[in-house]
Amino acid sequence: MPIRAGEWLAHGSQPEWTMTVVEKTQGAPRDAGPLAELDDHGLVAACLAGRRDAFDLLVDRHKRSVYLLCYRFVGTHEDASDLSQDVFLRAYRGLRRFRGDSSFATWLYRIGVNVCLNRVSMRQPLQRSLDEMPNLAAPQADPAVALVRREEARRVRAAVARLPRKQRTALILRVYHDLPHKEIASALGTSVGAVKANFFHALANLKKLLAADTRSGS
């Protein structure tokens, strides 16, 4: 509901301007109607039948996880934003190939991983300075603690970026997206055993990389 600044003023004086606070519309698009009640498979079917607004709802449901996945791979907001758009665009183009054997999220992860790995193989992620890094959502009360955490996060992201592709993918999907090994295997088109092995080696290599980084830093 719009709230007008004039209603807040005491003594009945009217301002020369009014400010309208509009309710945040993030989430379902307007006039989504019964589409919003459909699950992902239903939205895919509606989209294939010509309802473009059904895809808008799918984007709203999965944009955060897709963006975070992309960020984990490329490490910059701009690249993650571009890649997220690319992931959804490819998903839209290939929507007819979605069979529904897996969840839509898993299918989207598969596209996302392919898009990200292609981008990463084309160019190395930019190494941004600490000053260029975006602010964290929850600012730390102690600036020194925040700085240490940022530095630690940068070190871990840099180490993850140096992992082999399969190990990096398994680690990102398992640790940061909490996907079960079975879904990761489905997304990557491999076996559960292979995913677990890649996850194990990813952690082992990460330990070595972080230790080497600590030694070189000191």
Place this chain on the structure above:
Amino acid sequence: MKHLSPAQLVDVVEGTAGDTLTAHCAGCPACRTKADELRATLAVTSANEVPEPSPLFWDHLSARVARAVRDEPVPGAWWQRWTWQWVPLSAAAMVLIAVGFGVSWRGISIVASHPASELALGPAVPLDGIERLDAGESSDVSWTLMTDLSSTVAADETLGAELPVLPDAADRALHHLTEPEQAELIRILHEEMGPSARMAPRPARK
């Protein structure tokens, strides 16, 4: 002693391993050390947060994707779009085609069942003739509709509206035919009217 495989160690670290594997890990220093190292690295890795973008970014991303998608063709197969969007239109088109086909078919039947002289002179098709045809085809909805509509039209009204064929219309129409067309028409009339009918060919148009 056989040590745990990488996949089994992952199960132990994640707490999904069975009792046998867990017991082995507890009693095997080498496997326990590996599992502890994995847990420590996992803890460091898990704590790594992604910087949260601005709240406005999510709407911005949705808008970007929507713009990009708008330029793309609808991804579904053509028959899926056809069923969704064109069913009402297609149904209406099918009804129209059926009505048109029915009317055309009855028109051919009328022409075929009446001598050419009747078609050319006076009111071409008497209304009782239409009713006669309809009697045997009462199941045809389109034909019933046409006869219902036409049955309310009086012969005098049709004359006033200049709808019937004029008495010399056939003669004038014949004058506009070429010689081969006239010969073909005569052949058709002979075929339809039987061997008893005799028509003298008209002189060719100058």
